Amino acid sequence: MMENKEELARIITAENGKPLKEAQGEIVYSASFLEWFAEEARRIYGDVIPASAKDRRVLVLKQPVGVAAVITPWNFPSAMITRKVGAALAAGCTVVVKPAEDTPLSALALGELANQAGIPAGVYNVVPCSRQQTAAVGEVLCTDPLVSKISFTGSTATGKILLKHAAGTVKRVSMELGGHAPFIVFDNANVDRAVAGALASKYRNSGQTCVCTNRFLVQKGIHDEFVEKFAKAIEKELHVGNGFDAKTTQGPLINEKAVEKVEKHIKDAVSQGASIVTGGKRHSLGKNFFEPTLLSNVTTKMLCTQEETFGPLAPVIKFETEAEAVAIANAANVGLAGYFYSQDPAQIWRVAEQLEVGMVGVNEGIISSVECPFGGVKESGLGREGSKYGIDEYLEIKYVCLGGL
Numbered sequence: 001m002m003e004n005k006e007e008l009a010r011i012i013t014a015e016n017g018k019p020l021k022e023a024q025g026e027i028v029y030s031a032s033f034l035e036w037f038a039e040e041a042r043r044i045y046g047d048v049i050p051a052s053a054k055d056r057r058v059l060v061l062k063q064p065v066g067v068a069a070v071i072t073p074w075n076f077p078s079a080m081i082t083r084k085v086g087a088a089l090a091a092g093c094t095v096v097v098k099p100a101e102d103t104p105l106s107a108l109a110l111g112e113l114a115n116q117a118g119i120p121a122g123v124y125n126v127v128p129c130s131r132q133q134t135a136a137v138g139e140v141l142c143t144d145p146l147v148s149k150i151s152f153t154g155s156t157a158t159g160k161i162l163l164k165h166a167a168g169t170v171k172r173v174s175m176e177l178g179g180h181a182p183f184i185v186f187d188n189a190n191v192d193r194a195v196a197g198a199l200a201s202k203y204r205n206s207g208q209t210c211v212c213t214n215r216f217l218v219q220k221g222i223h224d225e226f227v228e229k230f231a232k233a234i235e236k237e238l239h240v241g242n243g244f245d246a247k248t249t250q251g252p253l254i255n256e257k258a259v260e261k262v263e264k265h266i267k268d269a270v271s272q273g274a275s276i277v278t279g280g281k282r283h284s285l286g287k288n289f290f291e292p293t294l295l296s297n298v299t300t301k302m303l304c305t306q307e308e309t310f311g312p313l314a315p316v317i318k319f320e321t322e323a324e325a326v327a328i329a330n331a332a333n334v335g336l337a338g339y340f341y342s343q344d345p346a347q348i349w350r351v352a353e354q355l356e357v358g359m360v361g362v363n364e365g366i367i368s369s370v371e372c373p374f375g376g377v378k379e380s381g382l383g384r385e386g387s388k389y390g391i392d393e394y395l396e397i398k399y400v401c402l403g404g405l
C-alpha cells in the first residue's frame with residue numbers, strides 16, 4: 001500500500017538515483033498533472049457554429065480518441081506518466097503504459113494508487129518489459145489497430161522508429177523528443193542571476209533532462225566573469241553522492257552508457273582545444289558517478305555542441321554579436337527549450353521571437369510547470385503536454401450537421 005508521497009519519492013530515488021529532494025519535487029509535479037487535468041475534464045467544451053445554410057445547424061463535439069499507448073523515459077519515472085495519463089483519462093481514454101526498462105516501479109506504484117482511488121480495472125494498464133523485449137512490445141503498441149494514439153517521451157531516434165510504426169494505421173501521435181538547449185548570456189545580463197539559472201538548468205537531475213542546457217553561449221564582455229563565478233558555484237553548491245543522503249545534489253547517472261557519453265564528449269572537446277575549468281572525470285565514488293564539469297574555449301566543431309550530452313557537462317562557447325549567438329542556437333535540428341539572460345527589453349523580444357524552440361526561458365533557468373505548454377519544434381517533437389492545450393492531444397473533433405430544419 002502506498003501510504004504517502006514520501007514513499008513514492010523514495011521509489012524514484014531507488015530506481016533512478018536522483019536526490020531525494022528532487023524526487024520529492026517530482027512527486028509534487030507528477031500529482032499536479034492529475035489535479036490539473038481532473039479540472040480540465042470539466043471544460044472539454046464543444047461548439048455551435050453559425051451555419052451558412054438557413055436550414056442547418058452546425059455542432060462540434062469533442063470525443064476521446066480511444067486507447068492511448070504511453071511510452072515513457074526513466075528520467076522522470078512518475079511525472080512523465082501522469083503528464084500523459086492525466087490528460088488521457090480526463091479526455092475519456094484508457095491507457096497502456098510502457099515504462100522505461102530502468103524505472104518500472106513508479107509506473108506500478110501509480111497502478112496501485114489508481115486501484116486505491118477507484119479507477120476501474122482496465123483503464124490504467126502497465127506493461128513493463130526488459131530491454132530485449134522493448135522493440136517488440138513497442139511495435140505491437142504502435143501497430144495494433146485497437147490503439148488509436150501514441151504518446152512518447154524519449155530520444156529522437158526512438159521517436160522516429162515509433163512514428164514509422166504508427167504510420168501504418170495512421171495513429172494520432174504526440175512526441176516529446178530530444179533537445180539541445182542553448183543558454184545565452186548577453187553582456188548586459190545580471191551575471192549572478194545568470195549563474196544561478198545556469199546551475200539549475202544544467203545540473204538538475206545531473207543534466208539528464210531534455211530541457212537541461214546543453215550548450216552555453218556567453219558574450220565576450222561578460223564571458224570571463226560568468227565562467228569564473230559559474231565554476232565557483234559548481235564547486236561550492238553541488239555535492240555528488242548517494243541520492244538518499246540529505247546533502248547530495250548530484251546522484252549517479254542512469255547507467256554506464258550515459259557515463260561513457262559524457263566522457264566521450266569531454267575527450268573530443270579537449271582534443272580540439274577546450275579547457276577543463278572544473279570536474280572532467282568520473283567521481284571517486286566510482287561506478288556511474290561523474291563530476292559536474294565545466295569546459296571553456298569550446299567551439300561549434302566539438303561533439304558536445306552538436307548533440308545532446310544528457311549528463312553533467314557544461315560547455316561554454318564565447319560569442320561576439322547577438323546575430324552570431326542566435327545563428328549558433330538555431331543551427332540545431334532540434335528545438336525544445338532555450339534560455340537567455342538579458343536586461344534589454346528590445347533584445348528580449350527579438351531573441352525570444354527568433355529562437356527556434358518550443359519553450360523560452362528569459363532570465364529563468366527552470367520553466368516547466370503544469371499550466372505551461374511543454375513541447376518542441378523541429379525534431380524535438382509533435383504536440384504539447386500540460387496546460388490547457390495538453391488535453392487536445394487525446395480528443396477528436398467531430399462535426400455534426402443537423403439538416404432539414
Ligand code: ADP
Nearest residue numbers: 071072073099100101134135138153154155158
Ligand atoms: P533513452 O536513450 O534516453 O533511454 P529511449 O528513447 O531509448 O531513450 O527510451 C525512452 C523510452 O522508449 C523507454 O521506455 C524505452 O524502453 C522506449 N524504447 C526504446 N526503444 C524502443 C523501441 N524500439 N520501441 C518502443 N519503445 C522503445
